[in-house]
Amino acid sequence: MxxxxxxxxxxxxxxxxxxxxxxxxxxxxxxxxxxxxxxxxxxxxxxxxxxxxxxxxxxxxxxxxxxxxxxxxxxxxxxxxxxxxxxxxxxxxxxxxxxxxxxxxxxxxxxxxxxxxxxxxxxxxxxxxxxxxxxxxxxxxxxxxxxxxxxxxxxxxxxxxxxxxxxxxxxxxxxxxxxFHRMSTRTIAEHLRTIADTEHVAIDDDALFAIARFADGSMRDAQSLFDQVRAFASGPITGADVRRSLHVLGDDVYFAITDAIAKRNLARAFELARTIVGQGFDIHQAIVGLLEHLRNTLTVRATGSTELIEASDETCQQYAELAQRFTQEDLVHMMTITAHAEQNLRFASQPQIRLELLLAQLVQLPTAYDIGRLIAELEHLRTQPPEPPQAPIAPAPSRRDDAAISAQPRTAPETEAPAQPSSVVPPAQLDWQAFVTSLPPTLKIIQPILARIPPPTFTEQQCTLACSDAGDAKTLEEKRQTLETHLAKKLGRSVSVEIVHSASAAVPPPAPPDPSPVDANPELFPIERALIEKFGAQRIAGVR
Ligand SMILES: [Zn+2]
Missing domain, CATH: 3.40.50.300 (P-loop containing nucleotide triphosphate hydrolases)
Structure with a gap:
């Protein structure tokens, strides 16, 4: 009627x-x-x-x-x-x-x-x-x-x-x-936007992208889904309405999964698996969706831009932030495991358990990121003055989820006690932390990296950034010129930015203390001990 x-x-x-x-x-x-x-x-x-x-x-x-x-x-x-x-x-x-x-x-x-x-x-x-x-x-x-x-x-x-x-x-x-080409999700979503605006249908971009993605390249299917969603929703249509109507998992679930992985929160991962199964979502589709989610994250990690992602601007921004929480190696590894799980699912008698197993594997993945980060932290501990009076040597994180990836809180102590060789002094007029916080949108992608790595060393003409992660180095390199421009604006003179991968990092370490603090106080360095046991002391020394 x-x-x-x-x-x-x-x-x-x-x-x-x-x-x-x-x-x-x-x-x-x-x-x-x-x-x-x-x-x-x-x-x-x-x-x-x-x-x-x-x-x-x-x-x-x-x-x-x-x-x-x-x-x-x-x-x-x-x-x-x-x-x-x-x-x-x-x-x-x-x-x-x-x-x-x-x-x-x-x-x-x-x-x-x-x-x-x-x-x-x-x-x-x-x-x-x-x-x-x-x-x-x-x-x-x-x-x-x-x-x-x-x-x-x-x-x-x-x-x-x-x-x-x-x-x-x-x-x-x-x-x-x-x-004729299969239509891209973005092309379809943009066309639906034109239709919605012309016909005065209130619907957000997230909803249009959800429809477009579900239509899988077919404009005709997208348009009939659009009709279906229109009939189903009463007020302004949101992405959640669309997903409820089409019974598809939302991006929020995938972001929650990668958040649990980054935090190594297995309990949360199981909870998410239960939600997916409990609400009757198709497990195969869920795993395929997770694979696409990881792929999106990897493209941002690898290219430093969200151009290869077909999603609303808001979702793209979420991917830009997520990509900073993993290394390229992690993401490739995670995708491999997920693709493997997808392949094997058809032989599984209990798909729910396969989903749980997959999430557990991802959560427990010993990531390249963590090792790289721990090595960087250990290096940093070594470069600190031996006995800071009011701050006892911070024990290396004992729980892995502390060591994980939400970088900002952990980097604070690093920036408070930067290891600066006496020969180079950062220009007095530049507060590095404030500088990083005030980066323009075009440099937002490197903000978490700059917050994470040690502050740079400055000479008259050069600002040297050292980082231990290859992906970070690549992303910084891509934004180097923009960073130079911005830095020049702040300093009132031009400075060239040099990005050094930590194997040849510019901050020269002080001579290793003798005897090693690890040998002297092993209980203060559980992770350093673990690294030594795992890789051998020589190997760690070689990382420098
Ligand atoms: Zn005619």
């Missing part, structure tokens, strides 16, 4: 009527427009690509364009002349749409060939659009081939298929082929 009689589903209402309106297939529409402009129209086109990306829609536009009485720019169909209107309403006898799945016999094609002999009644071309052409029987293909070999000048075939490899080579070789 809420639906008025003239209610038209979004996919239909927003079906592109001109080449310029087709979304995400510019490589196809540009070529077709050029062909139309130059009058070089092929007699058979093969449109390949996944479902719901505009193959049939484009075929119909071509059919109208070649027959239009008054095409705009000589190319775009006017959609108003008699020919255009007949084709739009399905009354045209010159444009025939055939569903290859249900009209696939040799008789069907023979009938088609009979009709195709006669020239068009009104327009210039007789157009046959055959959808799902790969469904034709082989005898039907043979019958079709005869027409394709000697096509009458007035005949235009447009074949559409999701499975081009099933179309015989003899047919393919007589067609001009166009490959």
């Amino acid at each position: 809420a639906v008025p009689s003239e209610y038209v589903v979004t996919a239909r209402k927003w079906r592109p009527q001109r080449f310029g309106e087709v979304v995400g297939q510019d490589h196809v529409t540009t070529t077709l427009r050029n062909a139309l402009a130059s009058g070089r129209i092929h007699h058979a086109y093969l449109f390949c690509g996944p479902r719901g990306v505009g193959k049939t829609t484009t075929a119909r536009i071509v059919a109208r364009a070649v027959n239009c009485a008054a095409p705009g720019d000589g190319i775009e169909p006017c959609n108003e002349c008699d020919s255009c209107r007949d084709i739009i309403s399905g009354r045209s006898i010159d444009v025939v749409e055939i569903d290859g799945a249900s009209n696939n016999s040799v008789e069907d094609i023979r009938r088609l060939r009979e009709n195709a002999k006669y020239p068009p009644t009104f327009g210039r071309y007789k157009v046959y659009i055959i959808d799902e052409v790969h469904m034709l029987s082989s005898s039907a293909f043979n019958a079709l081939l005869k027409t394709l070999e000697e096509p009458p000048a007035h005949l235009l075939f447009i074949f559409a298929t999701t499975e081009p490899h099933k179309v015989p080579a003899t047919i393919q070789s007589r067609c001009q082929r166009f490959d």
Whole structure:
């Protein structure tokens, strides 16, 4: 009753009527427009690509364009002349749409060939659009081939298929082929934004991205999901509404999982597994989703930008922060374990336990990050003055989750007692901590790194940053010039920034105390002891 009689589903209402309106297939529409402009129209086109990306829609536009009485720019169909209107309403006898799945016999094609002999009644071309052409029987293909070999000048075939490899080579070789692309989540979300704004539907970006992701490359599916969600929600539509309606896990669950991993909180991981299972989510989908989540995090870690993530700005920002909590090596390792779990799930009799096992493995992963960080911390302990009077040597963290990754709180003592060799002095006018806190948005990505690593050493012309993590070094390197510019602004003179990977770190360590404090007070250095036992003292010395 809420639906008025003239209610038209979004996919239909927003079906592109001109080449310029087709979304995400510019490589196809540009070529077709050029062909139309130059009058070089092929007699058979093969449109390949996944479902719901505009193959049939484009075929119909071509059919109208070649027959239009008054095409705009000589190319775009006017959609108003008699020919255009007949084709739009399905009354045209010159444009025939055939569903290859249900009209696939040799008789069907023979009938088609009979009709195709006669020239068009009104327009210039007789157009046959055959959808799902790969469904034709082989005898039907043979019958079709005869027409394709000697096509009458007035005949235009447009074949559409999701499975081009099933179309015989003899047919393919007589067609001009166009490959339609699967649409990106972002393209779909942006188009849905246009629709929502035009139709005054209050819906947030997170919701649109959730719909787009679920549609998996198909604009048509996205539009019908949009209708579905619209009918389901009463007020402004949020991402949570969409996920409830489509019964998909939210990003918040994945961020909660990686948070538990970073904090090594196994209890929390089990709790999340129970939530996923308890709410009836598909475990396979959950693991695939986690894999994608890790992949997104890795792309930010590796590239220093969120460009490769198809999500709302807010979610991208969350990824930028999350990426700083893991090393590249960690993330690759975590993805490997997760992909492996996904593969093995089909053989599992108790998928829930597999999910728990996966999360437990990830939580307990002895990460490269931790080792690197511990080594950096140990180095730092060594470079500190031997006996700071009011601050006893901080024991290395005894619980691994302390050592983990939420860097800010732990770096505070490091910046309070920086190890500065007496020969280089940081410029008096620069409070490094305040400088890091005040970085502009373009440098936000390196803020956690700068907060984490020891403060830089300065000479007149140079600021040297030393860090032990290769990923950190790479990210810093990418932002080096921006950092130089910003630093120059703060210092009132230009300074070149040097990034040193800790193997050759610029802060020279003081001579190791003799005897080693670890040997003297082993109970104060549980982790250093563990490292020595695990890697051997020599190995640790070599890290320097
Ligand atoms: Zn027209």
